[in-house]
Amino acid sequence: MLFATLLACHFALAAIVVYGMNQLALVPWRRARDAHWTARARLLWPIRKTNGLLFFILPAALAAAQYSQFPEIPLAYLPAALAGLAGVILGMWPTAKAVFPDLALGRWVRNLAAVFVIRLMTVGVLIAAIFLMPGHLGWTALGLTALVIAINLGLVWGGALWILRLMGVFISAPPRLQEIVREIAARMNLPMPRVGLLRLYGANAIAFPLLNTLAVTEMAMDVLPDDELGAVCAHEFGHLSEPRGTVAMLVLSTFTLLPVIYFKPAMDAFGWAGYFGICALLIVVSRLVRTFRRRMEQRADSAAKTHEGPSPGVYARALERLYELNQVPAVTPATLSHPSLYDRLIAAGVTPEYPRPAAPARFTWQNVVALGLVVAFITPVMNRWDRDGRRNSHPPRMGSVESQPTRAD
Numbered sequence: 001m002l003f004a005t006l007l008a009c010h011f012a013l014a015a016i017v018v019y020g021m022n023q024l025a026l027v028p029w030r031r032a033r034d035a036h037w038t039a040r041a042r043l044l045w046p047i048r049k050t051n052g053l054l055f056f057i058l059p060a061a062l063a064a065a066q067y068s069q070f071p072e073i074p075l076a077y078l079p080a081a082l083a084g085l086a087g088v089i090l091g092m093w094p095t096a097k098a099v100f101p102d103l104a105l106g107r108w109v110r111n112l113a114a115v116f117v118i119r120l121m122t123v124g125v126l127i128a129a130i131f132l133m134p135g136h137l138g139w140t141a142l143g144l145t146a147l148v149i150a151i152n153l154g155l156v157w158g159g160a161l162w163i164l165r166l167m168g169v170f171i172s173a174p175p176r177l178q179e180i181v182r183e184i185a186a187r188m189n190l191p192m193p194r195v196g197l198l199r200l201y202g203a204n205a206i207a208f209p210l211l212n213t214l215a216v217t218e219m220a221m222d223v224l225p226d227d228e229l230g231a232v233c234a235h236e237f238g239h240l241s242e243p244r245g246t247v248a249m250l251v252l253s254t255f256t257l258l259p260v261i262y263f264k265p266a267m268d269a270f271g272w273a274g275y276f277g278i279c280a281l282l283i284v285v286s287r288l289v290r291t292f293r294r295r296m297e298q299r300a301d302s303a304a305k306t307h308e309g310p311s312p313g314v315y316a317r318a319l320e321r322l323y324e325l326n327q328v329p330a331v332t333p334a335t336l337s338h339p340s341l342y343d344r345l346i347a348a349g350v351t352p353e354y355p356r357p358a359a360p361a362r363f364t365w366q367n368v369v370a371l372g373l374v375v376a377f378i379t380p381v382m383n384r385w386d387r388d389g390r391r392n393s394h395p396p397r398m399g400s401v402e403s404q405p406t407r408a409d
């Protein structure tokens with residue numbers, strides 16, 4: 001009974017927090033109804049970024065509270081996380097509908113389900129490994145590390161696409177797309193890759209260099225005329241024809257977050273210094289990865305420009321159309337793997353008619369809330385590890401019940 005009430009609280013709290021934050025954040029965007037699309041996209045950016053974080057942080061923080069405060073209910077943090085996630089999704093729907101009025105609930109839920117499953121297999125596996133990792137390095141730690149690496153490699157080597165296919169999100173390409181890709185392959189003198197259609201929300205294209213596969217979303221197919229779709233595919237061909245060394249680096253870059261699984265042993269061995277050491281390592285590695293990916297994008301963009309076809313500016317038009325439809329600002333923070341649209345347009349030979357917009361606000365109140373939630377996730381978990389660790393390292397006196405060590409679940 002207590003547990004059911006707790007779950008209901010997790011669900012309601014998550015829904016209220018997300019809904020409230022979203023509605024507040026949407027106020028300036030609603031006021032700018034008649035502004036240029038780049039100005040509106042710029043206002044929307046912070047909340048979209050925060051929602052991406054909330055999707056994981058909020059359920060994780062609720063699960064952490066459950067883990068720390070109610071250790072007597074084993075594994076209770078899992079249903080707590082699920083209840084939180086359901087609340088987050090409910091809280092986000094009104095915003096999604098306000099921003100993309102054509103959005104159908106079915107498509108949105110399928111999109112979320114696909115994103116969730118892939119994230120569960122990546123971020124979720126890492127979070128689970130943080131909890132399951134023993135305090136001391138040994139065979140268990142080694143086995144767990146091997147398992148996390150194996151799952152990630154499996155995803156990269158076709159597992160992710162297999163899951164998307166199973167969920168009906170990745171389907172075979174319609175004849176129009178096959179035809180366009182065949183034409184670009186001939187134009188660029190490259191072999192014909194496997195081609196698929198992604199039934200995800202947003203207009204996008206993606207390349208899987210390891211699998212020689214190119215995929216385009218339904219919405220990109222709907223909004224782009226043939227020549228622009230071809231230019232976007234030429235960008236993806238740029239990724240498919242990366243040298244082996246670059247592809248190897250790309251695989252390696254999917255392990256950027258791996259060190260987080262050693263939080264517990266690092267805390268045990270070095271205290272908070274171990275924790276901050278891992279954080280510093282993550283920052284350095286993710287900066288290197290970002291530089292590497294940016295260079296990849298720039299190369300693919302120049303391939304698209306070179307092979308965009310007879311009429312100049314086709315690739316630039318396609319890019320701008322995609323960004324506007326997806327409501328991604330023309331100038332994005334330097335932390336992203338893609339350069340800003342404004343710079344990509346200039347590199348593609350087209351200077352936009354509007355002046356270069358400012359980047360979205362770097363620091364907003366949403367960041368403060370998200371940071372608070374990260375602390376709300378880490379602190380209770382660390383507290384319980386600390387408690388459990390202290391109990392384990394000071395054996396209880398004979399016959400004393402209250403100081404029996406409580407096993408971590």
Ligand SMILES: [Zn+2]
Nearest residue numbers: 235239297300
């Ligand atoms: Zn790209």
